[in-house]
Each structure stands twice: as C-alpha cells, then as structure tokens.
Amino acid sequence: MDLITKGRFTPQQLTNQNNQKGMASPHHIAMELVGPKAGGSSSAVAVHHMFVVVVDGVESDIHEGTLHGSPGKVTVTSPGNLSADGLRSVVVRGGGGGAVVFTLCGDAAAEGVESASFVQCGATRVDGAREVSVSRCRSLEAEQAGKVTVERCREARLRGGGLLRATRCRRADVESFGEVRLARCKGVRADWCGSLEVQMCRAVDASRCGAVSGDRCRRVNVAGCGSVAVTHAVVKTVEEEQLQSQQTVSPQSSE
Template identity: 50%
Template sequence: MVTADPNALPLSAHKFTVVIDGVETAIHEGVLRCDGGGTVTVLRSGVLEASRLRHVVVRGSEGCDVRFTRCGHAAAEGCGAASFRRCDAVRVAGAREVAVRACRSVDVARVAGAVSVRRCKGAARVREVGELRVGRCREADVAGCADAAVARCRAARADWCGAVALGRCGSADVTRCGAVNVDRCRDARVSGCGTVAVRRGKVSVLDMTKVPPTMYQEQAGPVLAAPVEITSK
C-alpha cells in the first residue's frame, strides 16, 4: 500500500510518474510511503529520491533528477540525471547522465552525456552513450559509445564505438571501433578497428579481410607502443 504525505516537503514545479510494484501514481510534492519501509520523496523542485523499494520505475522529464538507494529493481525513463547506489537491477532508458555504484546488474541506453559504472557485481550492458567509464565489473558489454573506458573487468565486449580504452581486463573482444588502447589485459581480441595501441598484455589483431589474425605480444613498459594501423579494403 502507498500513502502520501503532501505536507512533508514543498511543492515541486516538476511532475514525476512513479510505478511501484506495478501500481502507477503521479507525484510532484511530499512523500510516498510504501509497505516494507520504502519511500519516494520529492527533495526539492525537480529532484526525486526512491529508497528501499522492491520494484520501482520513475518517469520524469529532461530537467528532472532521480536518485535510487537500496532498491531491488530500479528504472529511470526519460530523466535528466539518474544515480543508483546499492540496488540490485538497474535500468535506464533515456537520460542526460547516469551514475551507478555498487549495484548487481546494469542496463543503460540512450544517454547523451556521461555514464559512470563502479563496482557492478554482475553484467553491465551499455548502449548509445556519450562518455562511458566502467570499473570493477564482472562483465561489460558496450556498443555505440563515443568514448568508452573499461577497467578491472573479468570480461569486456565493445562494438561500434569511437574510442575504447581497456585496462586490467581478463578477456576482451573489440569489434568495429575507431581507436583502441589496451593495457594489462590477459587476452584481448581486436577486429575491424581503426588503430590499436598496446601497452602491456596479449592482443590478437584481426583485419576483417584477412585470416588468420596477427598476434602482438607487448612486454611491460612505461610508454604506449606505436599504433598498429588496420585498413579494410
């Protein structure tokens, strides 16, 4: 059950649509209190916080900011900035910028600005964002990003990105990207990309028009190796 406390906080000029456990409601002021101790609070005009909810979806507008803390399934749709902390499953569809920290799984798409994912225990799936920074994830799956940096992941995949930087990853598979930088990855495969710079680690570079791949083994060194130009006819 959801109960409203409209006198808790002042009126907001922005209106949010919130779906809690399948029940949709609109809120632009005050606090919604749910069974189990969860709350949805309008902190100030255009800023909403959801806390300790099992399943919550928030729909806002470009100028609205949403914060999620200790929720089960948390989703933001059509918001400005969205932040998630200690949630289980995170989903974002359309936002200006996104920050995720200490969550189990992440699914983010269509973010014009920056996306930051830190300490994801499961898989992080990111599509069509501007600037992406991923660190300490079990698995990162990235596509359609202008600038992506992935570090300290067991497995990483990148496709159709502009610039990709990989650091301290276990296995990595990069396809159809522009500039690729690899540092301290155990096993990386790069195919159909523009330039490849290897600092440390084992990288298999494959031109899509040539088989088999060429192997590059770089030893530890303080300076990036000269990029390997890959051209497709």
C-alpha cells in the same frame, strides 16, 4: 500504500477532490501542490515537475511529498528531484528533467529524467538520461545515455551514448559509445565505439572501434578496428565472424 503530502487536506477532502477530477481508478492518484500561496504559477511548476512513479505495480503521480511502499518510500526532495529508498520494484518517469536517486532498491528504472543515480540496487535500467551513476549494483541496462559512470557492477549492458567510465565490472557489453574507458573488468565486449581504453582487464573483444588502447590486459581480440595500441597484453587480430562466435561464450577465470 500510504500517501503523505505536505498539505493539510483530510483523507475525505482528498477523496472528494479526486472524484471531482473524474479519476476512475484508486491506483492512479494525483498529488496536489498545496501551499499558502498556491496559485496559477505554482500549478504550472507542479505540472512541469510531475513524476510518474510505479511502485510494486501501482502507478501514482507525485510532485511533492512522500509515497510509502511496503517496504521503502519515494520522496520529492525538491522540485524536480526525487529519491527512492528500499523499494522492491520502482519505475520513475518524467519530473521535468530533474534528478532521481535510487538507494537499496531491487528492480529500479528511470525513464526520461535528466540524471539517475543507483546505489546498491539489484537490476537497474535507465533510458535517455544525460548523466548516469551506478555503484555496487547487480546489473545495468542503459540506452541513449550521455555520461555513464559504473563501479562494481556484475553485468553492464549499454547501447548508444557519449562517455562511459566503468571500473571493476564482471561483464561489460558496450555498443555505439563515443568514448569508453574500462578498468579492472573481467570480460569486455565493445562494438562500434569511437575510442576504447582498457586497463588491467582480463578478456577484451573489440570490433569496429576507431582506436583501441590500454595496458596490462590478459587477452585482447580486435576485428575491424582502426589503431590498436595495448601494451603488456596478448593482442590478436581475428576475423569479425570468429570474434562474434567467441562472444557467445563468457570468459572463464584462470585464477
């Protein structure tokens, strides 16, 4: 992996600096914030916006510049904001509460960032972000997220959050969200959600939700929910144990 920064250090000078800092492993490389006016304030900003990036199993620290993988790259576009493009496997942590954008990556994960966006990736994972956007990815796992928007994701599994909007997902498994709105999803399981709205979904299993509403769903099973108002749908109230046994089997397409 090549390491490129915006400074003017030679490879030998970088090596000497790393040796002076007592780094024991070449796989953990701290990138320096270098500029004509770099001083104490710049160093404080650099530490605050430092990302920890793991690319194909190799961990590096970066607050500016570009990390090149084989293939793909990671680039700090501005202080606290980072983009990852075309990488097979990448994990991004920290950054001082900034934003991370993943595009055309295989396995991609974000931890402890302010916002995370995934576009046309494989398996995606995010933990603790206030805002999450996922488009055309194979799968999503999200925990303790604020606002989540998902479009055309095969498998979405979400645990603990505020607001969820999902469209055209093959399977959506949601637990402990305040407000959930799902449209054109094939299989939906929602548990312990404040409100659940479903539009034109094929099969919906809802348990222990405050209110369930929507329109034009093929089958809706509810257990232990408050109010239920789904029009143009076959709505069935089932026992909670029966609903849990049904959830172990994925809905089959009848088309």
